[in-house]
Structure formats: structure tokens, C-alpha cells
Amino acid sequence: MTRQSINDLVAFLAVAREKSFTKAAAKLGVSQSALSHTIRGLETRLGLRLLTRTTRSVSPTEAGERLLTSIGPRFDEIESELAALSEFREKPAGTIRINAGEHAADAILWPALEKLLPHYPDINVEIIVDYGLTDIVAERYDAGVRLGEQVAKDMIAVRIGPDMRMAVVGAPAYFEQRPKPEIPADLTDHNCINLRLPTYGGVYSWEFEKDGRELKVRVEGQLVFNNIQLRLNAALSGLGLAYMPEMLVQQHLSAGGLVRVLEDWCAPFHGYHLYYPSRRQASPAFSLLVNALRYRA
Numbered sequence: 627m628t629r630q631s632i633n634d635l636v637a638f639l640a641v642a643r644e645k646s647f648t649k650a651a652a653k654l655g656v657s658q659s660a661l662s663h664t665i666r667g668l669e670t671r672l673g674l675r676l677l678t679r680t681t682r683s684v685s686p687t688e689a690g691e692r693l694l695t696s697i698g699p700r701f702d703e704i705e706s707e708l709a710a711l712s713e714f715r716e717k718p719a720g721t722i723r724i725n726a727g728e729h730a731a732d733a734i735l736w737p738a739l740e741k742l743l744p745h746y747p748d749i750n751v752e753i754i755v756d757y758g759l760t761d762i763v764a765e766r767y768d769a770g771v772r773l774g775e776q777v778a779k780d781m782i783a784v785r786i787g788p789d790m791r792m793a794v795v796g797a798p799a800y801f802e803q804r805p806k807p808e809i810p811a812d813l814t815d816h817n818c819i820n821l822r823l824p825t826y827g828g829v830y831s832w833e834f835e836k837d838g839r840e841l842k843v844r845v846e847g848q849l850v851f852n853n854i855q856l857r858l859n860a861a862l863s864g865l866g867l868a869y870m871p872e873m874l875v876q877q878h879l880s881a882g883g884l885v886r887v888l889e890d891w892c893a894p895f896h897g898y899h900l901y902y903p904s905r906r907q908a909s910p911a912f913s914l915l916v917n918a919l920r921y922r923a
Contacts, residue, residue, distance in 0.1 A: 634668040635697060637661055638676060642686045642694045643766070702766070706909075718911040719748030725760045726753060726771035728854050729871055730898045734787050734919070735771065742918045749911045757852060758824040763903055768912060774896030782904050786919040787897035791872040792833070794892070795884040799864035806887045807867075810834045810843045817866040818845035822852045832869045835893040845869075897921075 640650035641661065651658040669676050676690035686694055726735060731753050739751055754767070762770040773790075777783045794807075800817075807813050813832065821830045829850060831842040847866045851857050854874065861868035861875075862883055868875075872892070878884040900919055908916070 634664055635693075636701065637664045638668060638690075639694065639698055639701060641665060641677060641684060642690060643698075643764075645684050647684060717748055718746055718909070718914050720909050720911040721750040721752065722769070722912055722915055723752045723754070723767045724769050724771065724900075725756050725762055725765070725767045727757055728755050729874065730771040730787075731755050732854075733871075733873060734898050738786075738915075738918045742915065746911070746914065749914070751915070762901075769900050769902040769916075771898050771900055774899050777899050777901045780904065781901040783899040783901045784916055784919070785897070785921045786900045787921055788923070789894045790897045791894050792869055792892045793872045793875055793879075793886050794832070794867055794869055794888045795861055795875050795879070795886050796867045797862055797864040797883065798885055800861075800866065801885055806885075810841050810888060810891055813843050813845050813867070816845070816847070818847040819857050819860045819866045819868045820845065820847055820850040821857065821869070822850050834888070834891040836891045841891075 637650070637654065637656075640654050641647055644650040644653065647658050647661055651661045654661065665677060672689075674689045675687050676693060678685050678687055678690075724735065735753060743749060743751065759772070759776065760767070760770065762768075771786070774783065774785070794813075804816060807816060810832070818832075822828065823830050829844070831844045834841045834843065845867075849857075849860050849866060851860075854870070857868045858870060858874065858878075860866060861870070862878065867887070875884055875886075879886055900916060
């Protein structure tokens with residue numbers, strides 16, 4: 627196989643995976659017109675149409691899908707083996723891509739990276755904050771972060787945080803106008819700050835548990851965000867009740883800026899785990915990061 631053929635296949639994989647010439651061109655560092663010319667040349671040599679193009683999207687044809695599923699994993703293996711060669715360097719090196727939610731990225735990943743990276747200048751880390759349950763294999767991430775109960779069984783999972791609890795909180799000024807809820811059902815009479823998650827297809831229902839009894843309450847209010855900090859700011863301003871990770875609001879509870887309610891309905895649950903495919907060839911840089919993140923009680 628010629629070098630040109632290899633480059634053409636790399637170009638095809640980028641377009642097929644990104645489903646966009648624009649995104650693939652940016653990823654490969656080439657112009658969109660040059661990339662389009664490369665794909666047309668590959669299709670001409672094969673005598674097959676590999677991609678279906680419309681004004682809004684790009685998708686593999688049946689032949690293109692077969693090529694994607696057959697050669698894609700092989701190119702991934704080559705990249706993984708090349709990354710593993712960094713063990714022969716004096717210091718670990720390479721790029722690590724991680725998909726995580728906002729809270730996990732801020733509370734777990736960042737403190738570890740802040741300590742690790744100054745000692746290993748050849749390690750690059752890319753963190754993509756995403757509330758969706760992204761397929762890290764399909765999107766070519768090295769790892770993802772999820773709560774323990776959300777990790778697929780075929781993945782290797784490493785605990786990177788303690789058990790967690792949620793907290794329903796509001797500012798003292800908010801409770802000057804409204805009585806404190808005694809049970810989750812009372813939340814229907816309150817102005818609640820909602821969270822919209824793509825994986826739930828809409829607004830997230832607040833989850834509670836007490837004495838083995840589980841409840842989900844669909845709350846209503848004036849505000850809906852897909853961001854943690856905005857929900858916290860709104861609660862601190864007295865605009866409603868928020869359902870937040872306990873560790874995130876603890877300092878505000880201690881300082882009196884927030885008041886907690888329904889604490890007996892917020893049971894502990896498994897905390898964050900780093901997960902990655904079992905077939906992944908771990909590079910020295912990735913192994914180093916996993917060890918730095920590993921939770922030690």
C-alpha cells in the first residue's frame with residue numbers, strides 16, 4: 627500500500643467519523659476543498675461511492691460503513707501502539723482525551739491535573755465537558771468519567787472519587803417567603819431551579835431515597851439551566867431551590883449562604899469512576915494519569 631493510499635484512508639476515516647467535511651478538515655489541518663478532492667480521488671480509484679453528501683450532513687454508504695468498521699479499529703490500534711512507544715522516552719508523553727461532566731471535571735479531574743502536569747510537560751490532556759452519555763469508543767476518547775452505576779459492564783472502571791450525596795438547598799431569603807418542604811412531594815409548591823440533560827430527553831427529575839423507598843419528583847420553576855454554576859448562583863440569590871452535589875454546596879451551607887432541606891431523603895450513591903475499553907493498550911502517560919486519579923480513602 628502506498629503512502630498516498632494510507633493518507634487517503636485516514637482522510638476518509640476522519641470524514642466518516644466526524645460526519646462533516648468541515649470538522650474533519652479542521653481536525654486534519656487541511657482545507658475543506660483539498661479534503662473533498664482526496665475523498666473523490668479515493669472513490670474514483672475504488673470505483674465506489676463511500677460517502678453520501680447532502681447540504682446538511684455526510685454519512686457513509688453501505689460500502690463506506692464496511693470500510694469504516696473494518697479499517698477503523700486497525701488504525702486505532704496503530705495509533706495506540708505508537709503512543710505506547712513513549713515508554714522508551716525518558717518521561718511519559720502523549721495526548722489523553724477525556725469526556726466528563728462539568729462537576730467531575732472541576733472537582734476530580736482538575737485537582738489531579740494541577741498537581742501532575744507541571745512534572746510531565748510532554749503529557750497533553752484534553753477534557754471535553756459533556757452531560758450526554760457519550761460513546762467514548764465511537765468518539766475516540768481515551769477515557770470517560772461517569773457515576774459508578776452508569777459505567778457499562780464491558781469497560782474497565784477505576785474509582786476516582788468518594789461516595790456522593792445530593793442536597794436540596796435554598797437561600798435564607800427564599801425561606802423567609804416559603805415554608806421548608808418536609809417531604810419530596812412538597813417541592814411541587816416551590817420555585818425549583820431545573821436542570822436539562824440531553825440523556826433524559828428533557829428536564830431532569832430530582833431523585834430521592836429513604837428507607838429503601840425511591841422517588842422521582844418532576845419539579846417546576848422559573849429557571850432551567852444545563853450548567854452547575856448558574857444553578858448555584860440562582861440558589862444563592864434566593865431565586866429558588868436547587869438540587870446539587872453535596873460537596874459543591876458544603877462551604878455555602880457552613881457559611882450560612884444556603885440552607886439544606888430534605889437531607890434525610892438524600893441517600894449516598896457511588897461516586898465518579900474513570901472508565902475505558904478493556905482492549906485499550908495503556909500508554910505510560912495514560913497509566914500515570916489513572917494512578918494520579920485513583921481514589922484512596
